[in-house]
Every structure is written in C-alpha cells, then in structure tokens.
Amino acid sequence: LGPRGRNVVLEKKWGAPTITNDGVSIAKEIDLEDPYEKIGAELVKEVAKKTDDVAGDGTTTATVLAQALVKEGLRNVAAGADPIALRRGIDKAVEAVTAELFAAAKKIESKEQIAATASISAGDKEIGGLIAEALDKVGEQGVITVEESNTFGLELELAEGMRFDK
Incomplete structure (x- = not known):
C-alpha cells in the first residue's frame, strides 16, 4: 500500500x-x-x-x-x-x-517539487528528474507519455505538434 x-x-x-x-x-x-x-x-x-x-x-x-x-x-x-x-x-x-x-492541496510550482513528487510516485529519483524535465519542456497543459524500452537507460524525446499512433 x-x-x-x-x-x-x-x-x-x-x-x-x-x-x-x-x-x-x-x-x-x-x-x-x-x-x-x-x-x-x-x-x-x-x-x-x-x-x-x-x-x-x-x-x-x-x-x-x-x-x-x-x-x-x-x-x-x-x-x-x-x-x-x-x-x-x-x-x-x-x-x-x-x-x-x-x-x-498545495500547488506544485517548482521543477524541484515536481521532481520530488515524481520520484516518490515512480520509486526512482532519476525517473522523477526526467519527468520534471519533461514537464518543464511541455508545460502544464502538455502531454507526457512514459513507455518501456528494450534498451538500457532513460531517454527523453520531445515531439513538437501532434503525434498519431498507427
């Protein structure tokens, strides 16, 4: 729990x-x-x-x-x-x-607060930092998608505009 x-x-x-x-x-x-x-x-x-x-x-x-x-x-x-x-x-x-x-409720405003919250949720400080960086780039109304990869490590990919899944 x-x-x-x-x-x-x-x-x-x-x-x-x-x-x-x-x-x-x-x-x-x-x-x-x-x-x-x-x-x-x-x-x-x-x-x-x-x-x-x-x-x-x-x-x-x-x-x-x-x-x-x-x-x-x-x-x-x-x-x-x-x-x-x-x-x-x-x-x-x-x-x-x-x-x-x-x-x-308290509004999370700083990148550090976002990273701390995301780190707790993900159970990983590095993932939390990457999510904070992604939110910083896409803004409050942006969309973040987290996907598993067959490769090792973490990667942040920014897609401008719209993206459609085939």
Missing part, C-alpha cells in the same frame, strides 16, 4: 509468472468461481481501473477503501439500515472529503 508497497508474484495460466506491486495488474488477475464473490471482485476491479484511468496511481488505496465501504455497507444493511439513506450518507461524505482534500 502506498509508495512502499510490496511486490506480488502473479501465477499465470500460461507463461511465466509476473512480479508487480501495481494494484490494477493484481486486480485483473483475480478470477473467482463463486458467482457472488466474482461480482464483488469485478466491482473492486472496476474501482482499481477507474482510479488508474483518472489518477494513474492509488489503485491499492482505492481498493482498500472500496472493500471497507462494501463490508461496512453490508453490515449496516444487515442490521436494518436503509440502503438508500446509506448511499446518500456516503455521497455526502465523499463531497466533504473531496472539499477537504482540495482545501489541503
């Missing part, structure tokens, strides 16, 4: 096992036999995928929060709580937490 998350070895039905600490990759590999458990697992997979799509990180935290919401929600409904009122309460709590997060 978080930047110090542990690695997991995923056994594949075919091919070599995969080592990862990415919540989305782990969630994708979950396949349960029981249809009710499978529904729950699919819900959690969707939470992880949407978090990855929107934020690019935090999938494990989102998964843990989703599991806690489902567990406590089911416990409350079993104890007689109105599911609609419970949902409204969750929506209000989400609004309150979101407002607090925006109020507590």
Whole structure:
C-alpha cells in the first residue's frame, strides 16, 4: 500500500509468472468461481481501473477503501439500515472529503517539487528528474507519455505538434 508497497508474484495460466506491486495488474488477475464473490471482485476491479484511468496511481488505496465501504455497507444493511439513506450518507461524505482534500492541496510550482513528487510516485529519483524535465519542456497543459524500452537507460524525446499512433 502506498509508495512502499510490496511486490506480488502473479501465477499465470500460461507463461511465466509476473512480479508487480501495481494494484490494477493484481486486480485483473483475480478470477473467482463463486458467482457472488466474482461480482464483488469485478466491482473492486472496476474501482482499481477507474482510479488508474483518472489518477494513474492509488489503485491499492482505492481498493482498500472500496472493500471497507462494501463490508461496512453490508453490515449496516444487515442490521436494518436503509440502503438508500446509506448511499446518500456516503455521497455526502465523499463531497466533504473531496472539499477537504482540495482545501489541503498545495500547488506544485517548482521543477524541484515536481521532481520530488515524481520520484516518490515512480520509486526512482532519476525517473522523477526526467519527468520534471519533461514537464518543464511541455508545460502544464502538455502531454507526457512514459513507455518501456528494450534498451538500457532513460531517454527523453520531445515531439513538437501532434503525434498519431498507427
């Protein structure tokens, strides 16, 4: 969980096992036999995928929060709580937490702050520095794409204008 998350070895039905600490990759590999458990697992997979799509990180935290919401929600409904009122309460709590997060957020302005934040996210100081350099070149509205390479080392490539994938 978080930047110090542990690695997991995923056994594949075919091919070599995969080592990862990415919540989305782990969630994708979950396949349960029981249809009710499978529904729950699919819900959690969707939470992880949407978090990855929107934020690019935090999938494990989102998964843990989703599991806690489902567990406590089911416990409350079993104890007689109105599911609609419970949902409204969750929506209000989400609004309150979101407002607090925006109020507590600090804008990152310097290249050094960007490098420090990116280094934590990537788990690598050199990658963090390269991301800060890329952001410095493309600006706040620019797009940065990180790709794996078959070669050794890190490389920054700047493409002016538009680029289309074939």
